[in-house]
Amino acid sequence: MSLQAQQAQLWDWLVGDAPVRDTAVLVKGGALSPDERVNVYAEMYWLRLRDVLRSEFEQVLAVLGDEDFEVLAAKYVKAQPSTHFSLNWLGQHLPTFLRANPVEGAPWLWALAELEWARSQAFIAEASPVATAEALGLVTPETAETARFTLTPSVRVLRHPVDVRPVFRAIAEGQPWREARLGATPTALVVFRQGFAVFHDAVSDAEAQALELARDGATLPAVCEAFAAFGDEAAPRAFQAIASWVNEAMVARVEV
Template identity: 30%
Template sequence: MSEIAYFHQFIEKLDSMRHGGGATPAWRVYANTGLLACIDALQANYPSVHRLLGEAPFEQLAASYVRAMPARDARLFLYGAGLPAWIRRRDGADSAVALVATLDRYWSETHSEADALPLTMDWIAQQSAQALAGMRLRPAPSTRWLGRAGVALWDQWQALRQAPDYLGPRGQPNQAVLLSRPDDAVWAQALPLAGAVLLQACDDGLCLPQALLAAGASAPEIDLQQLLAMLFAAGALQHPDQFAPRAIT
């Protein structure tokens, strides 16, 4: 039997014991401790999902995930990286639970990713027009972004993280979320959808003029200079001196 199959069997046994499946009282305590430790780790790593669903539905979701994706590392603060993808497969990529779970995961990733020298407006201003025309920028390792047309994503996520009496989505639709770590602390802020388009274009390897054109095409009213200034202030883009040029084929 493989290690993964054994662990699945082990979790199933724990779950059975947790609900009184013929185990001694001592084993029931052990079973509850093992399964609940994983559920508690998911609750700590996905506070917005817990608040969105409520106690009982979250516990059901978490228990299902633990059975399907058992922990492979005793450091449970790392557990649950696959939960957003698991929810997307179950509920669809645009479900509220999947979007909120993705943002909670992005918060953890932004907190733990490597540092990088941020790109600044001053550095960009010193470059020649020829250099800018062929320049390819990249998001910093700790930068994450997410947006959906028609969804007040920033307002919804912030309400879930901050307000215990959250009553549902609010605010204007077409919101994206930007997470970055410019000064050893996670920054989260609302981002125009065009900003998410720009970051994705940079991440896909488009040169700066192409990335800006893509952002402008997604929102003709957007002020691209102001948008870039926002990304620079957030430390969202990595200084080109810190990475080797990508091969363009």
């Protein structure tokens, strides 16, 4: 049997559900059967991935409890085997998976998972310079047309049909999450990092759109368009939002 065939066989045994029938591959003998030896690895594979998901999604775990989280993790790992060399990325599809497979009684759980994932990604995002308030002075009537704001790599914008922040806060503070009142209105959140600390906050729909435009490299006039619905107030609101991004260390640099 070639090395390729051996590894294909082992993979099916260790990761898939294939029973260990063809033991011609493995040495027999000792206190354990080939099945038992394979199961040592199969169990380790599962426990390692489950534990990573448990630590990555502590809030989802708190909502589901150990037993239901175990079921979710098993289904998820089967549906989305790891494609990245780092376990840091194992949970990247869990919010989408939960959205496609809603949990009875907590259909909003995908939003909580997305918030957790965004926060963990912000925590490990690449280091970046942070623009100071003085950098805003570069934006003058002459440079405004071409000015761009590069956001720091930690910034993430999330859009949810409900506001999961009360549940997040309750769990983070060790309170019963069922008593937290889930916000019933659609909510946009921005996740960002200051130093090593990760924050999230609600932003208006317009500001969320402006952040997305800035993230995608839009110029200042295009970013301001996100506030067009405010009429004459559009420009002041845009500049107020941009100033707050700078204050909260969300802007890496201002380019003119």
